[in-house]
Structure formats: structure tokens, C-alpha cells
Amino acid sequence: MIRPTNRQLHEAPEALLAWFRRRQREMPWRGTRDPYAIWISEIMLQQTRVTAVTPYYLRFLERFPTVGALARARLGTVLKCWEGLGYYSRARNLHQAAKQIVRDFGGQLPRTAEELQTLPGVGRYTAGAVASMAFGLDEPVLDGNVTRVLCRVFRVAEPPKQQAVQKQLWRLARKLIPPGEAGDFNQAMMELGATICLPRNPRCDSCPICPLCRAHRYNEQTRLPRKADKKPLPHQTIVAGVIRKGPRILIDRRRPEGLLGGLWEFPGGKVRPGETLRQALRREVREETGIEVRVGRQIAVVQHAYSHFRITLHAFACEYQSGTAKPVQCDDVKWVTVEQLSQFAFPKANHGILKQLETSTKNTE
DNA sequence: AATGCGGGGAT
């Protein structure tokens, strides 16, 4: 829920406008009110930085100075002019839209946000941008910059990707527009996001609305906007055995390639569907080291998250029964004492087991 | 709601 204060509502837009009019950067499409030129610039600026766009914009307008010129051009010519800018559907849509403007709108861009959105490649953002900057309409924009600024100034705790939050941000962006000034105000918000209210290191000491910023007050400016929750990671159940043979414990070294390569671990592995934990452990120990064990009591359960999956590790005390340990499906095996364990590198997920081991050993001494 | 779509600059 977004709850702007009256002070924010009244003071922030004016402060931003004043700041923007003093401090805005030079851009070749600023200062023109040619709707065609503004449209081209906005399409090019979709997901693309000002510095990347500038040379393309200049070349494009020279080559296709009007809607009619663009509509008459061959697609191949348009694409050639776009070459290197990326997102080439933008160029195809631009060409299509130009033809549509000639055919349906007499060669003039439609003058409402709603009609603008009927053009291919023109969504809610671009429609608002052209409507406000080219036609002076009080239409809002919401892009990555505006989203970041709003989430910080109004301390929006929910991820702005969520549809419900999007809806509120659009409403707020509209509400903030000083009547008749949407063009400059929208640009001011984006300019602030691009130069001051930066994603990682916002320059709050240079921000014209810092005193009105809720995130800054609570020192949360680098934690907002919140990123969408990532998808739940795939999960695996793992078993491992602390296998005793007299005073020694069996460990094995993982093969040098792959996950956790070269680290030592307690023998074990993934539990297969339908297997009990103990069945899986006996099987894995046999496959990995070639020995038979009796699985005893469970000594630890460890939850661990890797970057792209997570595991639940069940550790069991085991007793050596028969066979000779050898590196069958691992790089090396070794019988060691509890005291020696600390000399070997273990994955983080095994540290809990190691700790348990030290503790229980001391207790039995 | 999730993806695909490009290429480059900042960290």
C-alpha cells in the first residue's frame, strides 16, 4: 500500500521540475516538439541508454526525416539504419507503424495516448511519453527509472513487478503530474533516476527531493525497489554417512571437475525416488567406495542452499562391515581420526556434521 | 505471470 504524505504530493513535483529545468542533460531530441522525432527517440530509448541511442537517432532522422519518408522506405533500409542497436522488432514495428500512420491517420501521429497505443511497438510507456512530451497532455509514464524513484520516495515495500503494485505506481505517477507540465515532469523523474537515484549507489546528497524521500529517512534506499521473489529452487535430498571403523572415519574426495570439485566429504549422495534414506546411503557408499556398512542412528539434518538448487542433507552414523575402501566413484578415499578432520576442506553443507562430530566425541571422552 | 528479445556500460 502506497501512502503519500501531503507534503510529498505538493512539494516533490515542483522541486523536481525546478531541478530538471536547471540541470537537465543535453539530448538531441530535447527542444524539439516534432512528434515524429520524439516518437523515434522513445522507441530507440526502450531498454537502451541515452548514450547508445544518440548517434542512431541522429542518423535515423537524417535518413528518414518524416513519417512519410519512413513509410516509403524498404524494411531492409530501416533495419540497416538500426543495425547494432538491438531489439530489431522495434525497427520492424516502427516501419509498420509509419505505414499505419500514413494510411489511418493522414500521416500525422495520433494525438491521444489511447490511439498511440494502437501503433505496433507503442505500449503504455511510449504512448504516455509521446502524449506528454509532444502533445502536452497530462499523461504519466512509468519506466525503470520512474519505478525506482517512486519505490524509494514512497518506500514501497512490495516488489514493483507485481501487477497490483504496478497499478498503484501508474496511479501515483499520474497523481504527481503538475497540471500542464507532464512532459517536463516525466522527464524530470527519468532524469533523476538516470543521474541521481541510481540502482546501486544513489547519490542522495545531490538529490533535490532527499528531504521528502521515505527510503532515505529509513536508510533503505539501496534495498528498494525490492526485486521479485525468485522462483523456488529445485530441491534434492542427500544422505551422508559418518562411517566408523575403530577410531577412524571414512572420507572421500570429490572428483576435481564439477560442483565442489576436489573437496572432501562424507560418503553418500542423492536419494532416488522410492528409496528410504538408509537404503540410499548403503547404495551410495557401496557405489562410491566399494564397502558395505550398517546404517545406525541419524546424527544431523542440514538445510543448505546453493545458487541454483537447495538440498536437505541427512547424516547417519554408520559402522563398517566389509570390503576395502577404494575410490570407485570419487577421486580418493581416506580413513582419518576425528582430530585429523579439520585438515581437510569440506563443503559448507558438511560443517554442521563436523561440529556435531567434535562435540559428541568430546562428550564420550 | 513468464519469456524472448540485444547490446553495452557500470559495478
Next chain:
DNA sequence: ATCCCAGCATT
């Protein structure tokens, strides 16, 4: 390496 950029269309 990862994030992010004056987003849109498609599924």
C-alpha cells in the same frame, strides 16, 4: 560475472 537500461509482444 551480474545488473540494468526512457519496454513491448507473445504465450
